Amino acid sequence: MSEQIKIHLPDGSIREVPSGTTPLDIATSISPRLAAVVVVARIKALHAAAPASTTDETTSEDAMYAAHDAAAEKIVDLRHPLTEDVSLELLKETDPDALKVLRHSAAHVMATAITELYPEVKLGHGPATDSGFFYDIYREKPFTPDDLSAIEQRMADVVQRDEPFLRSYEPREQALADYAEHGEFMKQHFIEKFTQPGEEVSLYKNGAFTDFCRGPHVPSTGRVKAYKVTTIAGAYWLGDEKNPQLQRVYGTAFYNQKDLDAHFKHLEEIKARDHRVLGKQLDLFSIQELAGSGLIFWHPNGAIIRKTMEDWMRDECLRRGYDLVVTPHVMRRELWQISGHEGFYGQNMYAPMELDDAEYRLKPMNCPGHILIYKNSPKSYRDLPVRYAELGNVYRYERSGTMHGLLRVRGFTQDDAHIFCTPAQIEDEVVACVEFAEEVLHKFGFNEFKVELSTWDPNDAKHYVGDPKDWELAVNGLKTALNRKNIPYKEIPGEAAFYGPKIDVKLVDVLGRLWQLSTVQFDFNLPRRFELEYTGEDGEKHQPVMVHRALFGSVERFFGVLIEHYAGAFPLWLAPIQIGLVPISEKHTAYAETVKKELEAIGLRVTLDARNEKMNAKIRDLTLQKVPFVLIMGDKEAEAKAVSVRTRGKGDEGSTPLADFLARAKNLLETKAATL
RNA sequence: GCUGAUGUAGCUCAGUGGUAGAGCACUCCCUUGGUAAGGGAGAGGUCAUGGGUUCAAGCCCCAUCAUCAGCUCCA
Numbered sequence: 001m002s003e004q005i006k007i008h009l010p011d012g013s014i015r016e017v018p019s020g021t022t023p024l025d026i027a028t029s030i031s032p033r034l035a036a037v038v039v040v041a042r043i044k045a046l047h048a049a050a051p052a053s054t055t056d057e058t059t060s061e062d063a064m065y066a067a068h069d070a071a072a073e074k075i076v077d078l079r080h081p082l083t084e085d086v087s088l089e090l091l092k093e094t095d096p097d098a099l100k101v102l103r104h105s106a107a108h109v110m111a112t113a114i115t116e117l118y119p120e121v122k123l124g125h126g127p128a129t130d131s132g133f134f135y136d137i138y139r140e141k142p143f144t145p146d147d148l149s150a151i152e153q154r155m156a157d158v159v160q161r162d163e164p165f166l167r168s169y170e171p172r173e174q175a176l177a178d179y180a181e182h183g184e185f186m187k188q189h190f191i192e193k194f195t196q197p198g199e200e201v202s203l204y205k206n207g208a209f210t211d212f213c214r215g216p217h218v219p220s221t222g223r224v225k226a227y228k229v230t231t232i233a234g235a236y237w238l239g240d241e242k243n244p245q246l247q248r249v250y251g252t253a254f255y256n257q258k259d260l261d262a263h264f265k266h267l268e269e270i271k272a273r274d275h276r277v278l279g280k281q282l283d284l285f286s287i288q289e290l291a292g293s294g295l296i297f298w299h300p301n302g303a304i305i306r307k308t309m310e311d312w313m314r315d316e317c318l319r320r321g322y323d324l325v326v327t328p329h330v331m332r333r334e335l336w337q338i339s340g341h342e343g344f345y346g347q348n349m350y351a352p353m354e355l356d357d358a359e360y361r362l363k364p365m366n367c368p369g370h371i372l373i374y375k376n377s378p379k380s381y382r383d384l385p386v387r388y389a390e391l392g393n394v395y396r397y398e399r400s401g402t403m404h405g406l407l408r409v410r411g412f413t414q415d416d417a418h419i420f421c422t423p424a425q426i427e428d429e430v431v432a433c434v435e436f437a438e439e440v441l442h443k444f445g446f447n448e449f450k451v452e453l454s455t456w457d458p459n460d461a462k463h464y465v466g467d468p469k470d471w472e473l474a475v476n477g478l479k480t481a482l483n484r485k486n487i488p489y490k491e492i493p494g495e496a497a498f499y500g501p502k503i504d505v506k507l508v509d510v511l512g513r514l515w516q517l518s519t520v521q522f523d524f525n526l527p528r529r530f531e532l533e534y535t536g537e538d539g540e541k542h543q544p545v546m547v548h549r550a551l552f553g554s555v556e557r558f559f560g561v562l563i564e565h566y567a568g569a570f571p572l573w574l575a576p577i578q579i580g581l582v583p584i585s586e587k588h589t590a591y592a593e594t595v596k597k598e599l600e601a602i603g604l605r606v607t608l609d610a611r612n613e614k615m616n617a618k619i620r621d622l623t624l625q626k627v628p629f630v631l632i633m634g635d636k637e638a639e640a641k642a643v644s645v646r647t648r649g650k651g652d653e654g655s656t657p658l659a660d661f662l663a664r665a666k667n668l669l670e671t672k673a674a675t676l
Numbered sequence: 677g678c679u680g681a682u683g684u685a686g687c688u689c690a691g692u693g694g695u696a697g698a699g700c701a702c703u704c705c706c707u708u709g710g711u712a713a714g715g716g717a718g719a720g721g722u723c724a725u726g727g728g729u730u731c732a733a734g735c736c737c738c739a740u741c742a743u744c745a746g747c748u749c750c751a
Contacts, residue, residue, distance in 0.1 A: 134746095142679070142680060143680085144680090144681095145680095145681080230745095231680090231681090231745060231746075232679085232680060232681090232745085232746085233679070233680065233745055233746030233747065234678060234679025234680065234746065234747055235679085235746070235747045235748090236678080236679095236747055236748065239747075239748075240748085241677075241678065241747075241748050241749090245678060245679055245747075246679090246747095247679075247680085248679090248746070248747075250745090250746080276743095276744095280687075281687085287742090287743090289724075289741075289742050289743090292742095293741090293742065293743085347749095348749095348750080394751090396750085396751085398749085398750075399677050399678095399748080399749070400677065400742095401677065401678070401679095401746090401747085401748085402677090402748085402749065402750075403743090404744095407751090408750075408751085409751090412751070414751070504751095516750085516751070517751075518751095519751070550751070552751095553751045554751045556751090557751060558751095582711085584708085584709060584710055584711095585708040585709055585710095586708060587708075612707085612708085613709095613713090613714090614707090614708085614709050614713085614714060615709060615710065615711070616709085616710090616711070616712060616713065616714090617712085617713055617714085618712095619711055619712055619713095620711095620712035620713055621712085621713090622712095623712055624712080630711085632710070632711060634709090634710060635710095636710085644710080644711075646711060651711075651712095652710095652711050
């Protein structure tokens with residue numbers, strides 16, 4: 001151990017220390033105060049060979065456990081002995097990586113509490129998540145809310161004891177035997193999966209609690225200062241619904257109470273933006289138990305927004321060279337057999353219904369309908385590309401537990417289009433679709449998005465139609481288009497539609513959440529299945545290819561995301577009530593009526609609150625309805641033909657001539673401004 | 677579909693086996709007001725649905741439906 005190693009610190013200094021020195025030693029040597037606040041260390045080997053990448057095809061489960069070890073840069077315990085030249089960064093509580101470590105440690109603290117309270121449980125795994133941590137527990141009896149608070153209280157004891165997290169190693173066979181003896185089938189599985197025979201396995205021990213774990217951890221349980229056990233939910237062992245279900249106990253943790261409070265405040269904010277909550281408050285839509293779950297009723301306030309969105313979309317399609325079509329909701333079963341939907345998508349379709357001697361099925365997609373229109377008359381290469389667009393209502397069977405407000409429903413409207421073109425035209429058409437998608441997102445106030453390219457999984461070929469050569473061609477077509485637009489994208493194998501690969505545009509909302517909406521898909525299969533043709537320049541018959549695209553994706557889902565993005569405070573052009581009029585007393589109502597007429601004349605939706613109420617009450621009610629402009633008028637305004645303007649989010653702006661306000665509103669309306 | 681929780685007035689929610697409650701919203705009356713709630717009165721409920729236990733069920737038990745948090749699956 002007399003060998004010296006060099007430690008490079010972030011300030012550029014280099015320390016020469018004996019091998020085996022720990023980050024904690026170094027922190028202490030810098031300053032004892034630093035040692036007290038430091039939590040973990042980030043190190044990077046300076047000369048070592050690149051870490052051996054065991055295999056490229058890691059499952060998500062592998063990745064979950066391998067993440068730390070695979071990275072050239074890694075996070076280690078403060079007690080981790082350093083044995084080679086490294087760059088070392090001591091992480092304080094404020095580092096995001098340090099927070100992850102804390103949460104992982106909090107999961108151990110929770111597991112400690114749980115095993116103390118309920119010795120009969122078997123442990124699964126307990127990782128940190130984006131917003132906290134969980135631990136999967138197997139126990140015959142479900143945990144009750146009382147159990148959760150008992151667990152939380154016991155955690156306080158564990159924290160109080162301030163037990164150090166100590167790493168140790170044990171022969172694999174020994175660990176396996178120990179776990180087998182206690183019936184810890186999940187731990188056995190993890191050891192078998194993540195370690196090799198003959199290896200030593202890594203264990204972490206705090207007090208009497210030991211867990212198979214790669215770490216790293218904070219120095220001791222006392223560091224877990226602010227935490228909460230939040231909820232419990234079922235989770236399948238290894239994510240497979242054929243396996244037994246575990247109880248996943250969720251919690252979250254922070255280094256201090258202030259951050260924990262802020263976290264819950266943030267959750268409150270998210271809840272206040274919840275489209276289901278706002279949908280009720282603003283009377284936008286409802287779901288009726290009598291009608292069935294996953295089916296949306298658009299109330300007047302929601303329907304007027306929808307109309308505005310749809311009008312814009314139709315106009316935009318026409319402007320971009322699409323033709324509008326409308327196709328039926330139910331079509332004969334044979335059609336769905338030919339298209340392949342019955343075979344590849346049947347699980348998601350409503351059951352067939354019998355009418356006369358034929359069977360019909362509700363449409364889950366619009367493509368076959370558009371194909372029939374294409375086939376209805378012969379096409380020449382001069383006609384291509386043919387672009388059919390429809391706001392088509394589709395119905396898909398979703399399992400009962402999966403519905404979620406407007407975001408996951410059984411009946412919805414797709415702004416669907418199918419482009420029939422020659423192979424040579426694909427690239428231009430795909431580029432045009434992606435540009436159109438960008439325009440849609442910008443128009444509705446979303447400025448950030450991410451692009452994914454979903455390809456097939458050749459190992460799972462039975463879920464897809466077509467042969468590998470075509471798939472490769474199609475994927476390359478989409479890639480070329482994306483590259484031409486210089487759009488960065490992430491490739492995701494196994495996520496393609498059954499008939500072809502797709503480009504998914506995921507938008508990022510104002511809270512940074514990702515939503516899957518727009519999609520552009522390539523399809524060579526349906527043209528083949530329906531024997532589509534066009535006559536080429538050479539007079540011969542050729543087969544067109546198809547591009548499917550939906551930009552809102554689902555009008556329902558897009559609307560749901562829009563509600564959350566704007567927190568219900570829609571820009572003027574979309575707001576159901578655009579202007580609220582408040583006469584100060586009843587004697588000003590007549591003047592308000594004349595103002596209302598003038599505003600309506602330029603196409604504004606106006607509400608006049610003529611109730612027998614004080615103006616403050618009226619202002620409050622209109623404000624809670626998130627009306628963009630509230631115009632208040634009394635004697636002064638009536639005399640001067642003016643209005644007193646109250647702008648949403650800004651408040652009182654004082655009196656202004658009515659003509660000026662009309663010009664301002666007109667401008668916002670005509671430009672469809674994304675804010676106010 | 678699975679695990680757990682929840683379902684009471686239009687909305688938000690109290691109500692631990694003995695005559696269904698509050699606030700807001702609604703209707704009427706009084707009040708006629710300068711930038712987020714004026715005062716009073718009234719009306720409104722097969723306690724999700726269907727069974728069961730009990731002298732007695734909103735409350736306890738079973739089933740179904742729906743919602744919520746997850747899991748799984750997807751626009």
